[in-house]
Amino acid sequence: xxxxxxxxxxxxxLVLVLTIELRLFYSFQTPYYSTDKSYYTIxxxxxxxxxxxxxxxxxLKDENTFIVNPPLFYYxxxxxxxxxxxxxxxxxxxxxxxxxxxxIVFLVAKQLTGSESAALFSSILxxxxxxxxxxxxxxxxxxxxxxxPALFFVMYCxxxxxxxxxxxxxxAILVLLPFIHASAIILIPVYLLYMLLVKMEKIRQPRAExxxxxxxxxxxxxVIILFYKNAFFLYxxxxxxxxxxxxxxxxxxxxxxxxxxxxxxxxxPVIFGIIVIYKSIFVEKNTxxxxxxxxxxxxxxxxxxxxxxxxxxxxxLGVTLAILAAxxxxxxxxxxxxxxxxxxxxxxxxxxxxxxxxxxxxxxxxYAKNTVDNSIDHDTMISLMWMKDNLKNNSIVLGLPEExxxxxxxxxxxxxxxxxxxxxxxxxxxxxxxxxxxxxHYETEAIELLTKYNIDYIFFSPYAKNILKIERLEYxxxxxxxxxxxxxxxxxxxxxxII
Amino acid sequence: xxxxxxxxxxxxxxxxxxxxFMGLMxxxxxxxxxxxxxxxxxxxxxxxxxESYLQMDITKDxxxxxxxVPSSYGRWQINPYNLLLDAFSKVTSDAFASxxxxxxxxxMSLFFAYIxxxxxxxxxxxLFFILVVLIISPPFIxxxxxxxxxxxxxxxxxxxxxxxxxxxxxxxxLAIPIGILIFCFGWLSTITTILFLLIFTYxxxxxxxxxxxxxxxxxxxxxxxxxxYNTSNQHANTEDRDVSGIFKxxxxxxxxxxxxxxxxxxxxxxxxxxxxxxxxxxxxxxxxLLILFFLALGASYEINIYIYIISAIFIGIxxxxxxxxxxxxxxxxxxxxxxxxCGLVFSSLAYVNRITESDPSKEMYEALSxxxxxxxxxxxxHQSIGIWIESIGGKNALTTxxxxxxxxxxxxxxxxxxxxxxxxxxxxxxSLMRKHDIKYLFIDSKMKNGLVWSREEEExxxxxxxxxxxxKDIFKNNKVEIYKINDI
Numbered sequence: 001x002x003x004x005x006x007x008x009x010x011x012x013x014l015v016l017v018l019t020i021e022l023r024l025f026y027s028f029q030t031p032y033y034s035t036d037k038s039y040y041t042i043x044x045x046x047x048x049x050x051x052x053x054x055x056x057x058x059x060l061k062d063e064n065t066f067i068v069n070p071p072l073f074y075y076x077x078x079x080x081x082x083x084x085x086x087x088x089x090x091x092x093x094x095x096x097x098x099x100x101x102x103x104i105v106f107l108v109a110k111q112l113t114g115s116e117s118a119a120l121f122s123s124i125l126x127x128x129x130x131x132x133x134x135x136x137x138x139x140x141x142x143x144x145x146x147x148x149p150a151l152f153f154v155m156y157c158x159x160x161x162x163x164x165x166x167x168x169x170x171x172a173i174l175v176l177l178p179f180i181h182a183s184a185i186i187l188i189p190v191y192l193l194y195m196l197l198v199k200m201e202k203i204r205q206p207r208a209e210x211x212x213x214x215x216x217x218x219x220x221x222x223v224i225i226l227f228y229k230n231a232f233f234l235y236x237x238x239x240x241x242x243x244x245x246x247x248x249x250x251x252x253x254x255x256x257x258x259x260x261x262x263x264x265x266x267x268x269p270v271i272f273g274i275i276v277i278y279k280s281i282f283v284e285k286n287t288x289x290x291x292x293x294x295x296x297x298x299x300x301x302x303x304x305x306x307x308x309x310x311x312x313x314x315x316x317l318g319v320t321l322a323i324l325a326a327x328x329x330x331x332x333x334x335x336x337x338x339x340x341x342x343x344x345x346x347x348x349x350x351x352x353x354x355x356x357x358x359x360x361x362x363x364x365x366x367y368a369k370n371t372v373d374n375s376i377d378h379d380t381m382i383s384l385m386w387m388k389d390n391l392k393n394n395s396i397v398l399g400l401p402e403e404x405x406x407x408x409x410x411x412x413x414x415x416x417x418x419x420x421x422x423x424x425x426x427x428x429x430x431x432x433x434x435x436x437x438x439x440x441h442y443e444t445e446a447i448e449l450l451t452k453y454n455i456d457y458i459f460f461s462p463y464a465k466n467i468l469k470i471e472r473l474e475y476x477x478x479x480x481x482x483x484x485x486x487x488x489x490x491x492x493x494x495x496x497x498i499i
Numbered sequence: 500x501x502x503x504x505x506x507x508x509x510x511x512x513x514x515x516x517x518x519x520f521m522g523l524m525x526x527x528x529x530x531x532x533x534x535x536x537x538x539x540x541x542x543x544x545x546x547x548x549x550e551s552y553l554q555m556d557i558t559k560d561x562x563x564x565x566x567x568v569p570s571s572y573g574r575w576q577i578n579p580y581n582l583l584l585d586a587f588s589k590v591t592s593d594a595f596a597s598x599x600x601x602x603x604x605x606x607m608s609l610f611f612a613y614i615x616x617x618x619x620x621x622x623x624x625x626l627f628f629i630l631v632v633l634i635i636s637p638p639f640i641x642x643x644x645x646x647x648x649x650x651x652x653x654x655x656x657x658x659x660x661x662x663x664x665x666x667x668x669x670x671x672x673l674a675i676p677i678g679i680l681i682f683c684f685g686w687l688s689t690i691t692t693i694l695f696l697l698i699f700t701y702x703x704x705x706x707x708x709x710x711x712x713x714x715x716x717x718x719x720x721x722x723x724x725x726x727x728y729n730t731s732n733q734h735a736n737t738e739d740r741d742v743s744g745i746f747k748x749x750x751x752x753x754x755x756x757x758x759x760x761x762x763x764x765x766x767x768x769x770x771x772x773x774x775x776x777x778x779x780x781x782x783x784x785x786x787x788l789l790i791l792f793f794l795a796l797g798a799s800y801e802i803n804i805y806i807y808i809i810s811a812i813f814i815g816i817x818x819x820x821x822x823x824x825x826x827x828x829x830x831x832x833x834x835x836x837x838x839x840x841c842g843l844v845f846s847s848l849a850y851v852n853r854i855t856e857s858d859p860s861k862e863m864y865e866a867l868s869x870x871x872x873x874x875x876x877x878x879x880x881h882q883s884i885g886i887w888i889e890s891i892g893g894k895n896a897l898t899t900x901x902x903x904x905x906x907x908x909x910x911x912x913x914x915x916x917x918x919x920x921x922x923x924x925x926x927x928x929x930s931l932m933r934k935h936d937i938k939y940l941f942i943d944s945k946m947k948n949g950l951v952w953s954r955e956e957e958e959x960x961x962x963x964x965x966x967x968x969x970x971k972d973i974f975k976n977n978k979v980e981i982y983k984i985n986d987i
Binding site: 161206207211215218221222226229426 | 826830831832834838839841842948953
């Protein structure tokens with residue numbers, strides 16, 4: 001008797017492989033990464049391969065800038081980079097890890113519905129969710145590509161802790177989770193809300209679950225305090241806002257609304273997921289999915305209060321809604337089977353597939369192409385390499401924070417600010433000053449600020465032009481004070497005067 | 500006659516009790532000594548913090564002048580701790596006395612706390628955990644490893660409760676002179692002692708009148724703390740009085756000089772839930788905790804040690820409840836207990852590391868010693884450095900962190916020093932310096948890194964320091980710069 005894989009398993013593998021292949025296809029359209037954070041990852045990996053430890057202090061920023069980042073993901077990629085080059089390792093591993101969410105969603109959805117076809121439905125929704133397809137693992141290498149699957153796997157194991165193997169798996173992954181990314185802390189409010197929902201239904205919660213929740217919460221809190229001790233000292237409870245500059249914080253959500261969020265997640269997961277949540281809480285009282293409903297509610301609240309980055313929040317929200325959508329899918333087809341329209345079940349199936357195609361698959365591919373087209377281009381790389389070879393080692397370069405990691409990773413030059421905002425004093429003032437330097441019309445004001453931060457060079461990129469809505473720097477005509485040392489798509493000016 | 504096996508059991512229990520007690524004393528000794536040893540390794544014989552030097556300075560005043568003559572801070576309150584420290588210092592050195600006296604008080608406090616808590620009918624194991632939690636707590640470590648009045652105050656409080664709990668009236672009457680000693684430490688200490696006593700009395704006799712008296716005194720003290728007449732915390736940052744500021748003051752992991760660890764708070768919460776079933780027994784202690792938390796609003800860090808002593812009971816109960824829980828998942832139970840223990844221990848270790856690295860550092864001490872050899876004159880610096888300037892540097896500091904009876908003068912000095920630091924106008928700076936007869940400028944690295952100025956190189960008054968005719972650079976090391984103001 002041999003193993004006969006079911007059709008659903010075969011389709012699942014096909015979806016998984018297709019997701020990985022598509023992500024890699026787009027990723028390898030360009031030799032560079034699409035996100036600035038990926039270059040921070042490169043720096044961390046460089047540090048680990050050279051010294052054995054991740055960056056604890058950033059030598060390419062202001063003095064005494066300490067870094068706080070859970071290192072496990074960086075160690076993982078660094079390990080792989082001994083076998084394949086870092087540039088490839090990051091792309092391949094991130095794409096694979098991010099795509100593994102397809103498998104995990106299948107397992108979770110099957111656990112909740114008992115139906116493999118419904119689970120497959122959720123997997124397809126997850127595989128082609130626009131925000132997830134691009135932001136978690138397409139041409140980028142960040143801890144989220146590992147943190148997201150790990151979190152959902154932990155939650156899957158939580159639903160099956162009656163079996164010892166899943167208990168051990170839960171403990172094993174949970175122990176690693178806070179060392180991957182601080183977003184592991186989201187589990188604590190999720191568990192608390194889950195307990196509350198169960199209590200409100202006057203259902204007796206299994207003792208084992210309560211014990212596991214207690215341990216999980218204590219462990220995550222302990223690890224987070226260990227990592228972020230200095231930040232807690234500096235900010236106290238205000239650490240929850242992560243020292244993000246007000247300007248950036250306000251702009252996170254400036255151009256977002258429900259429609260855009262729905263587009264990013266996909267229409268089907270949003271509508272299906274919301275219907276399932278409503279029915280589970282108010283109509284059916286289904287405790288099995290309360291854990292995932294809690295995740296939806298917690299993420300929504302965090303997004304509303306702007307305590308979580310928009311992209312990350314939408315990713316968590318999207319995956320959970322996709323999981324929950326399986327219940328409605330299962331419900332619809334079970335209902336149709338019982339009716340006289342049973343023989344026409346293919347019609348709604350095709351209809352749903354078409355809607356997924358239009359609202360999820362096509363936007364995902366379009367989003368992917370757009371991301372790759374807007375990734376770091378060759379000219380920028382050339383200019384950064386030029387900076388590496390031609391600028392003095394201890395030069396300080398001014399760039400937007402979103403370009404900071406790029407400049408430090410490739411050009412290996414000091415920058416004023418990057419997107420690691422934690423433990424930076426007077427962050428609002430620094431961000432405001434950076435904007436002023438780029439946008440001011442007055443030479444004196446620019447030189448005063450450049451002197452304040454000891455800046456030697458200004459990195460003026462098309463990205464800066466686009467973000468700040470400027471075409472040029474208004475004051476650089478004074479050749480005594482500003483020399484154009486590099487001129488192509490990027491302009492690099494040397495600041496020669498001080499006040 | 501007791502049967503032999505019963506005698507063996509009671510002998511075994513006795514040995515166990517002695518073992519627990521000796522273990523606790525040894526642990527306390529190790530914890531406090533480790534602070535001193537680590538400090539010695541990092542900063543030599545330099546004492547920790549400013550309170551230690553303040554007490555030493557007051558002691559020197561007692562030697563140099565009459566008991567009630569105002570000291571250089573404008574504060575005249577001499578208390579029994581200073582007198583005892585003075586007596587000790589005559590036998591040994593100031594520094595040794597400053598270390599030994601708190602240690603002795605710590606061990607004696609522990610001894611009497613053990614006896615008092617045994618009378619409260621806790622099991623030996625619960626008692627052991629309560630006191631272990633107390634010993635490794637930041638407030639205990641700070642109070643009994645640095646020279647401060649609270650080391651004696653806590654001891655006296657516990658001693659009074661012990662004496663009152665005795666059945667022999669002689670010992671009860673002995674509590675009166677000790678209570679009078681406590682009165683010499685100020686109103687806050689007196690109020691808390693009265694509250695402790697009343698609650699202890701209520702728990703023994705359950706008289707409603709006592710309970711009403713407790714609530715009345717609590718409301719009175721709360722009213723005083725919140726009133727404008729409260730001068731005990733003049734330099735409290737008003738931001739510290741909001742919710743996040745209270746968290747920062749109470750939680751050592753969030754920056755409090757001596758507060759709770761996060762796990763202490765969690766276990767406190769568990770302990771309160773566990774004891775809620777017996778709330779009629781613990782009700783007065785809940786009230787006391789609540790009162791102390793409110794008092795923490797107005798009295799800065801002083802109240803933390805009192806809060807912690809009471810909370811240690813619930814923290815210990817919380818911990819022992821978790822250990823004794825009937826865990827469904829044994830592995831998870833063991834891991835949870837392990838994590839809690841790690842959390843408590845790591846919090847203490849981190850605190851010990853932090854406190855032994857606290858100012859004055861070697862570089863600061865070197866600078867202050869240099870300052871001592873200079874001509875007399877007033878020194879301008881941040882108020883947090885004032886006590887060291889006066890004690891080690893032997894100079895008068897324009898501002899210190901010691902609350903003064905002359906609140907207006909103190910506030911003027913603070914306002915003027917802030918103006919001086921922020922100004923780039925030499926005329927403004929010089930006129931304010933003339934007003935206060937400032938001769939020296941003492942700038943440390945923390946002042947340049949956010950305490951007074953941001954990291955910008957020449958912000959505010961720093962810009963004016965280029966003028967070497969007026970601001971003569973007389974001392975510089977890694978962390979401190981001293982400027983002498985030339986004849987203005």
